[in-house]
Amino acid sequence: MKFVVSSALLSSHLQTISRVISSKPTLPILDCFLLELKDNKLTITAADNEVRMETFVEVAENEGEGSLAINAKNLLDPLRELPDQPLTFEINDDNLEVYIYYHNGKYNFIGMKGEEYPQPKELNDTALTLTFDSQILLSGINRTVFATADDELRPVMNGIYFDINTDNLTFVASDGHKLVKVTSSDVKSPERASFILPKKPANLLRNVLPREDGEVQVTFDENHAVIKLTEYNMVCRFVEGRYPNYNSVIPTDNPNKVTLDRLNFLNAVKRVSVFSNPSSNLVKMQLSEDKIVITAQDIDYLTAAEETIVCHYAGNAMN
Template structure:
């Protein structure tokens, strides 16, 4: 097996898929990239036994076809130091020795038999299939993945729920304290269907989608999902189980609506939260017509802070407490210049929605309050 490939093209593709590889693998061969050369196309496969990703790289020249597994860390570290130039890979099929020749020298390393690399499972014949724009999927993942849980007792909460209807595709994530619902209006399915995408493959997609354009084809059955992109192909195990009815927890009638500048509110929260209790990160929002007062205190250390911001609000005065880290997370993942806080009373969940929705999406976030002592 012998081929010539651009060092920069190879390195960027290897770097993108290398995130699949776990730091510790049960099978030693899963520490490797699987190189397969067929008809002038080099495909590189990586897997952690639950998620498998493949990318294709056109080669400049190829002599003989074949497959070889090469240790990922060694190859990545070596390629990182080489400026853009053609690399010649020569593989001795008898000894599995790999020689990489470049302008001023060469690397030699031992490969492993590519036939021993685990094969990804195929989807069943009943698999559901749909397409959505690459940027819509990327936006949906960016809007929701931060709100997924790390809950061993409720694994269904540890991923993004895709709710597919004939009108739109809704992506939902919640950790029990905060919830994000992002309706993608530019995509729809042919029938009602749903699946839960785990956090790791969601983050892998978040890294490779900015390099892609056009449409992504998604197919899934009860156990696995396949994402087909121009240069990448990913198959991953899904989280099995029933996702909670997310619409039932979203309050329908929140009479108090506060419009405030998003960036100013984030800045004030970050400054004031420094003085909140380290155990709770509680900040108190005291809302009056025309202004919002943000305060925090740590009784143990006798520290406190408060700051006022102008806002659009004309109802009666009210106070509500939130965990500052969660509120900052939510506000940081909204792109609108202004947000609306929709509140009912200090014990009910508050909704945070952008004043201006992005084209093709409808975003809603929910945050559970914290009890105020006063």
């Protein structure tokens, strides 16, 4: 088996999917990338027990086809130090020895049989498919993943809840202290469904979705999802369990509502919080009809800050 590929292109794709690989894999082969060559397309896969991610790279001067597992460190680390140039891969199908030739050198090592790499489970016949703009998925993840928990006793809180209705998709996350709910009416479904996406695949998608321009296809059953993008595919296992009724904790008749410029508010809080107590990071807000006064202080070091931003506030004055 032989092929030629750009070192920069290969390195970029490898670095993206390398985040899947666990620092303590349960199987030695899961410390490897799976390379599968067919025609002029190289499919590269990384996996752990929960997530499987594959990407596709165009190659040239390819001879033969087949699969091979290569230690991730052996393949990726040298590429990080190489300037962009063509790489020639030559694989001996008999002893699995890999030679990689570049402009002024080469390196070689032994691979593992591609057939030994774990394969994903097939989705069952009840699987549902949704196709929608990839930026909707990116926006939903970006706005919710920060609110997910790290709670071993309540694993359902450790992911993003996808609440799918016939006329919208709602992303929900909560750690018990804060709750985020984001709804998109641009996603339609033939039937009602839901699942909990773990934090790890959510962050992996968050990394690749900014490069995508087009639609994402999400096919899922009760336990798994297959997420297809232009250059990447992902298979992931859901968090098992029933997500709490999030609507029950959202007040429906709260009279206190504030409208303000998000960026101005965010920057003001960042500036003022510099002067807060490092152990608590507490920032005080005083709300009135047309302004918010943001203050912080650190009594130990005699530092303090105060900033006022305009807003529209409907409700009783409060601190």
